[in-house]
Amino acid sequence: MMKRYLVLKNGSIYKGNGFGSKKIVHGELVFSTGMTGYQESMTDASYYGQMLVFTYPLIGNYGINRDDMESLHPTVNAIIVKETARLTGNWRSQMTLTRYAEIEDLPGISCIDTRALSKELRSQGSMEAVVVDSLDEKVIHEAFERPLAISSAQMASTNSIYQAPNSGLRVAMLDFGLKDSILRALAKRNVNVIVFPSDTSAEEIMKINPDGLLLSNGPGDPLNISYALPTIKKLEAKLPVLGICMGHQLFALANGAKTYKMKFGHRGFNHSVKDKNQTRTNFTSQNHGYAVEEASLKNTDLEVTQREINDGTVEGLKLKNCPAFSVQYHPDASPGPHDAEYVFDEFIDAMKVNQKAGNK
Structure with a gap:
């Protein structure tokens, strides 16, 4: 698995495993407390351009289907999870979450301590963050210099x-x-x-x-x-x-x-x-x-x-x-x-x- 990093504007760094797209992204980092509905959340236009943290520890356990979309494609900028499910348990499932992220060119990071991350956002507030594949200071600086994904x-x-x-x-x-x-x-x-x-x-x-x-x-x-x-x-x-x-x-x-x-x-x-x-x-x-x-x-x-x-x-x-x-x-x-x-x-x-x- 490719190592990727979530770097917050305040300097906090979270190391995880990348899946989906390998592109570097810059956006506002927010969290959702829903235990289900990850598919609806990823395609909800109210999340347009934001990087979404799922607080529930296992995401993707019932897969992805074509009926529960809120729009045709993901509206989030990236998804951050504790663990992605390798197997799905729903008869409507057509693919795994990781496969969906690949098809839709959606960056994702797993193996992140989403509990600690959500507590940090709760205490300091939603903030800018980047997803990068290196902790090189130049890479991080250039990532933050990219235009912020506008939630419009x-x-x-x-x-x-x-x-x-x-x-x-x-x-x-x-x-x-x-x-x-x-x-x-x-x-x-x-x-x-x-x-x-x-x-x-x-x-x-x-x-x-x-x-x-x-x-x-x-x-x-x-x-x-x-x-x-x-x-x-x-x-x-x-x-x-x-x-x-x-x-x-x-x-x-x-x-x-x-x-x-x-x-x-x-x-x-x-x-x-x-x-x-x-x-x-x-x-x-x-x-x-x-x-x-x-x-x-x-x-x-x-x-x-x-x-x-x-x-x-x-x-x-x-x-x-x-x-x-x-x-x-x-x-x-x-x-x-x-x-x-x-x-x-x-x-x-x-x-x-x-x-x-x-x-x-």
Whole structure:
């Protein structure tokens, strides 16, 4: 096996065995606490350009299949694991994780103490890192001098309008780096979805006569796509709106709130969220490095509906005077848990009520 090294910006070095691509990479290093769902994570556009550490010690044990992808190709810059499974135990498996990394030109490192690495990121925060094949100072310096892989919703967005046809309500989706599982969740509810590039105008979207607007998830800093805020502001006065993850943050910004970069973010499938009335607690799938600043909501028409139990961050918002709301987590529940799928049903109910009221 080829020896490779993960070098952090703070000088920490982790030695491991390389697999997949041999290329040198430079990116932001983050970690996920999910016990399953490695395939969904590697192809989730919310991880676009990031180097992903899996805290679960064995990755690849159920292989790779074609059905559980969130996009056609990996969106992560590199993967770091404790151990890769040599054998797979799932009837749907088509190849091993290491073979997938080779085919997709994805750099990986195994035999890393991911527990120690995750603790370091938890205490010091997400940071830049490089994957190199030598500890030569010149090699490391040149690796850090390479352009940092940019985690950008604009780059992750579609460039053209396309449709996921169905016979039900018509939803316009602004794509900031959507997960295919959102489309699957809506298809299961017979929703007709038209997906638009992130920079589409409100006037262009209204030409399809939609019943509602969905703001998708996506990577990076929401302030980098502030061009979408006027569109959101115009459409929320006309249509029911649901924002998911990045969409939640943009919904907040469009209505006068602020966002901030978290120390190490929420990434995994085990984040507990409680609603405002303390009547319901959900375990949720999350993947974000930014959050809504609650203090900035004071002079807005936004109301907090849900909070993360562990750190109290804002997990849900709604407008007081419009059928528009958002959640920071992923209700599409891919790969799970499925506690929060009801969010899509509430969105559909809001569209039906809006139709009956003659507002469309």
